[in-house]
Ligand SMILES: Nc1ncnc2c1ncn2[C@@H]1O[C@H](COP(=O)(O)OP(=O)(O)O)[C@@H](O)[C@H]1O
């Protein structure tokens with residue numbers, strides 16, 4: 001059974017049609033890499049999955065739940081789909097540990113102590129054991145993004161959505177975030193990743209989607225299509241990112 | 243008549259009594275104003291069309307009319323319209339509640355909307371309902387930005403109470419006028435009254451500064 005299923009899904013911002021009748025079905029355990037030119041609708045597609053954008057046509061099912069099912073269903077979907085943003089979006093008034101512990105406390109209902117023990121374990125996992133007491137402003141971009149990944153994982157999601165997680169980072173900091181993502185993929189986490197890191201796509205991607213004008217133009221195995229793009233515009237696009 | 247500063251000390255008990263009334267109206271009025279303003283401000287920021295329109299109408303009605311007219315309306319017109327008797331003191335407190343509430347609403351709205359939208363999305367994305375995101379994440383951040391403009395409004399409201407002289411509330415300015423009527427010591431009295439206001443606004447400014455200092459704006 002498919003885990004995330006776009007059924008003729010459309011999304012418009014006013015007159016601007018951003019997703020056009022998208023059909024896409026992904027299984028558990030897949031690592032879907034989304035690429036495409038700026039403005040082609042990658043972020044929007046991702047954000048429809050956890051309801052940060054409201055779809056305007058068709059349907060979108062996440063683990064058996066429709067994103068159109070109302071507020072409560074949406075909260076359930078969001079607990080199953082963790083999201084990592086390009087700009088990290090850590091809560092600035094909270095320490096790294098508090099950032100990670102917030103979801104378990106306020107969403108899963110854990111006590112402060114339980115939540116913080118779990119949060120510390122997640123910080124260990126992303127290589128930030130000794131940074132729990134630091135505020136976001138005291139961390140580097142790469143560290144902030146790893147905290148953000150830990151924060152998303154803390155709610156125990158079944159799928160992780162990444163929207164250009166390394167785009168705001170200096171080149172030398174990208175790898176520390178990519179390593180955490182590689183690790184997650186190897187542990188079998190289902191992932192949908194918008195990224196321009198083609199090495200990552202080749203290494204752990206199970207599927208590569210090239211988007212163009214709100215449509216899926218190419219959907220294939222990353223290792224084959226990255227080296228021999230089936231579409232001239234994709235070829236052109238790849239020549240610019242690499 | 244010669245200016246005799248020592249005479250200022252003779253009015254002190256009366257002035258303190260007047261200042262107490264001023265403080266009483268200000269404090270009660272601002273507590274109410276904060277409650278009303280927060281509700282109206284959140285309605286503006288996050289309410290649907292109808293709630294938004296209600297709050298908008300209230301804010302514009304108040305901001306578009308002078309506070310003297312507002313208190314006159316409460317004190318003289320409301321009894322005629324709605325058959326509600328209201329004493330001058332209640333009218334004064336209510337005027338501050340309603341008036342400060344409108345300005346505070348805009349302050350609250352501005353503070354909440356100034357917080358990076360990405361943080362709201364991050365909160366929603368971990369599965370928190372919107373109200374929890376506002377309560378645990380956005381509210382505390384907005385609160386820090388609220389303090390400077392709120393302090394400003396507190397001082398404005400405190401000074402506005404002097405206008406309630408028009409409905410005969412025995413606050414500080416009115417007290418000054420009463421003393422004046424008895425002894426015509428204009429220079430001494432109005433200097434003393436001004437000093438009283440300065441002490442009150444100065445204390446407020448100082449208190450707000452120290453709160454501000456302790457809280458980093460993030
Ligand atoms: N909130 C919004 N309001 C209006 N237009 C938007 C909004 N978000 C995105 N868009 C538009 O939708 C299109 C696709 O955006 P996006 O999904 O962010 O593309 P990508 O992530 O591929 O660069 C762009 O033209 C963008 O300007």
Ligand SMILES: [Mg+2]
Pocket residue numbers: 042043044164
């Ligand atoms: Mg994008």
